[in-house]
Amino acid sequence: MLAPHRRVLLMRRLTHLAARLRGWVRGSEVAVVGLAVLIGIAVGVLAWGMGAAAHGLQRLLYGLEPHLRLSAATRLPTWQLLLVPTLGGLALAGLNRIIARWRPRSPVDPIEANALRGGRLSLTDGVVVGAQTVVSNGVGASVGLEAGYAQMGGGLASRLGRAFSLRRGDLRILVGAGTAGAIGAAFNAPLTGAFYAFELVIGTYSIAALFPVVASAVSAVLVARLLQAGTYVVETTAPGVVDPVYYPLALLVGALSGLAGIALMRGVGTTESLLTRAIPSPTLRLGLGGLAVGGLALISPVALSAGHGALHTAFMTEAPAWPVLALLLVKAMASIISLGSGFRGGLFFASLLIGALGGKLFAGVLAMISPPGPDPLILTIVGMSAFGAAVIGAPLSMTFLALETTGSLAVAGPVLAAVAVSGLIVRRLFGYSFATWRFHLRGEAIRSAHDIGWVNDLTVGSLMRREVPMAPATLDLAAFRLRFPLGAVSRVVVTGEGGRYAGIVSVAEAHAAPPEGGLEGLLQMTDRVLLPSMNARIAMSAFEAAEAEAMAVVDGPGRRVIGLLTEAHLLRRYGEEVEKRRREESGIASG
Template sequence: MSPPDPSAGSGRRVPVPVPARLRAWVRGSEVALVLLAALTGCLGGLAVAGMSGAAQLLREILYRLPAGERLSGLAALPGDGVFGLPFLGPALGGFVLGGLLLLLGWKRRRRAAIDPIEANALHGGRMSLRDSAEVAAQNVVSNGSGASVGLEAGYTQVAAGLASRLGIAFEMRRSDLRTLVGCGSAAAIAAAFGSPLTGAFYAYELVIGTYTIATLAPVVVAALCGSLVARSLASTPALIDVGALALSRGGTLGAADTLPCLLLGLVCAGLAVGLMRGVAFVERRFRATGLPALLRPALGGLCVGLLALATTPQVLSGGHGALHLHLDPGMALTAGGLAGLILAKAVASAVSIGSGFRGGLFFASLFLGALVGRLFAQVAPMAWPGFSEFGLAPVGYAVVGMSALAAAIVGGPLTMTFLALEMTGSFPVTALVLAAVIASSLTVRKTFGYSFATWRFHLRGESIRSAHDIGWIRSLTVGRMMRRDIRPVPLDTPMASFLRAHPLGSPSRVVVTDASERYAGIVLVPEAHALAAAEAGARLADVARYADAFLLPDMSAKQAAEAFDAAESEALAVLDRADSRRVIGLLTESHTLKRYSDELDRQRRAVLGEAA
């Protein structure tokens, strides 16, 4: 078992006591892992139902909505909401969020809460349950007050946090703990959308980072349990079934229908990159105002509320009610109206996240994609004379656009493809969705290189492109691999004394230091003997090499390998710091590559589910 990672939060806490025999059974049995995944799925379903109900209750209180009414589905803001000024709802939520952050000790925090992707990429699945619960509470306040953010980020955060806590209690192996965190995320998404396949592939693509036979059973079981629990507690499904409505009257789908879907996928890719960059731009603008971070959500909420007042309530909250409206074939908007709504929703989402509200772009990307699809179906016939002969109806293009834009932003092509399949129940429509999703995700990956989650990591200075486990690479540092039994030799040592102390056949490399005991290079013993035989007045300084090439103890194995290549040396000295240049060890290239190879093989066995 990997040692606890202090930066992961949960590593500082003492695990909940679990009987040794039970812990050993869970660690050594695949059946036990599946059972634990089922428990995780049930807890995830309960968490989703609880968060969804709490956010809806908050909206009903603030905006005086009838029970079950969706805020984004209203035609106009209710006049009796939020004390007669309904546009102040998001601003009020921003004030509450700022107070909540202050109460939770925001000023004392030195790090952001670790989300499931970061946990699996860097920390072996270790997350803080307390941090996850705080994020979930902030997400409920943000969404419930009307800020244009979805609840999906909070769903996955708390469900994965519960899963991680369970795994830590049973002292699970690194690979199993990462799988269990994926199970929590799968359960959350499956419960949110009533779509087990969508939830499972969300876990594979975004949280675990790969699909293997070893992870199939636990992830799918967790997704099924999460979906079943949420359905038993929720009164209405999250999405409507468009089914045959995706096809035009008497329309049949053929190979030619792929062409407009590919074009729609490219359009969605461009909009996705623009939206992600827009969020970062708005965040920079809010920071440039000089306003304290705890007050920025209130200002952002006021902007969103005024935008909703000037346009439509469809820009508020996650957008579930609005998506229902626009997946209804009877819903009619002009091309200008659709374009205006797309712009307004994109601005509302960017302002909400950029100002500090908690949430993500998962559902916003679905809603925006549906709007883009319907706009595409209206505008395309003007430039494409034969467009009306294609078999997809405007609702079908809405489904294609929804999946393509969400795949570009969220980063799960198969996740969004299966969501379309579970919505429509149509394999022909799903095939077109898959074509658009491939075009969209490939374009974003080649031109931008990030999903929204990994883009946020990039802005924080983290080089994470997926949940693929790179934490073990970072933990395989030079400080852990180096030899410490190094006795540096002063550079001014007489050559004769050096040769007597280091005859041919002794260790071939000797580290030398200057008069201040600072690193001065490496002397190769055979070269010293050869030079002494050729020149009578030879000095150690004449054969000292690599004075400017060295390693630091916090370098990873990958960085060390790059340093060996750059210096063209088989060994380098390890210094405590670049400024002090005090020698603390020596590392060879062969040992580095061996340790790296051993770790790769161990990771490969873990992925395949083989015994270590």
């Protein structure tokens, strides 16, 4: 056993080494890439574990064979289809109540963390969302595991990044790298994972972000393959040459997918709102939601779980238009009811299945009009990608998913055209992806992961000058001139009875005014003030509306003056912060 003084010396050395290591990681781009590789390896293992847990739960509850997917199980008894999702909803409600007692606040999503919190994300939130997602998917609710994967990947990355005291910009990139690994491992598609991170979680593409994001995505996919994770691998074959006629068809599929994606997202929000008002009990909502999903599964098992087995079937089999339409409606309704009633999970894979069925339906309708019609496989792939882009909000990610799924560059052309049209329609007519739509319903003003948290941190209270020259409204003009001679200050805040804000007086105008007048006639900005909680953008809008050079800051209803802010200082500080974020995104931020 070490003597006390030796233990103290050892602790000091360890602390010194830890500080040096943190300093090296903070200042080294290579070290950040190394962290991303470690994160990718861990996320690959987590994806394998979560996927195995969900599939194991399905096998246990539904008696599935090892390689059979729930959404392709056509011989399940009626009682099982109705009972398991219902009891599963009640079990999830019980789990939610336990979690609420332990951790009452709502989990923070990786997109929200990067947009508002500079990449600060709790690993505990990842565990909570992961557990809820595994239970929801395992009992048969029409949700995917991607939300849990991304939450765990982002939470792990944020925790590791904060342990090394990474800068705000580097931490946001590392969170994106964690989610890239998660989505890459989920779909066995590193490019899909990387561009998911760029488009949704980081909010921009930069050379600085490229290396850690790709490193994490590739590492996670390699680990998932090594473990034979059996996650959402979608494999199909497509022709090596695509006729040019498919391009206008792809544009039309993209337009229809955009409109249908908007309808699906609004359907989830409307259903959630209606069920919350009609059924106040979360437990009862989840139970009835599970029962409704089970009822839809009586029509087709496509209603159950994420739909991996059903998507494989959609690619590999041919069917007339009407049965495909029925499957599409069943899956869409199951997804809306599952999320609207409170099951936890994502729409990523469900949107791929709905889009694939939509493309197949489109091909079937054209075959009815003009036999034999176009190749249904090509339009199935186009529909999958276009509808996924509409709902997820990541057009390039969906394009790379089609490319990695088929290995066909020829099909990637029509897919790119379709996702561009789909994304444009959703952007112009709706303005949200599914994730940001959920934030909007919660009252958050987030439309992307672009970093706006620093704007909220840049408040009027942090920018204002607290030492403010003030004078009472009862002061006569002669006394005012003696107290504030020309050149001493440029403006003075005037207060009325009880110290309430009355307005601002220009010292130059006071000295130019007739000597017999008072301060009342010189008051400006009498009804225009700032609050210390306002962020920089709100303050700039207030200055523009008031056409003022300076405004008083008051404490609220009492209108007690606590500071003064000039527009010039606000614009200078805002510009400095914008330049700082630009340098971080371009990878040239100084140490």
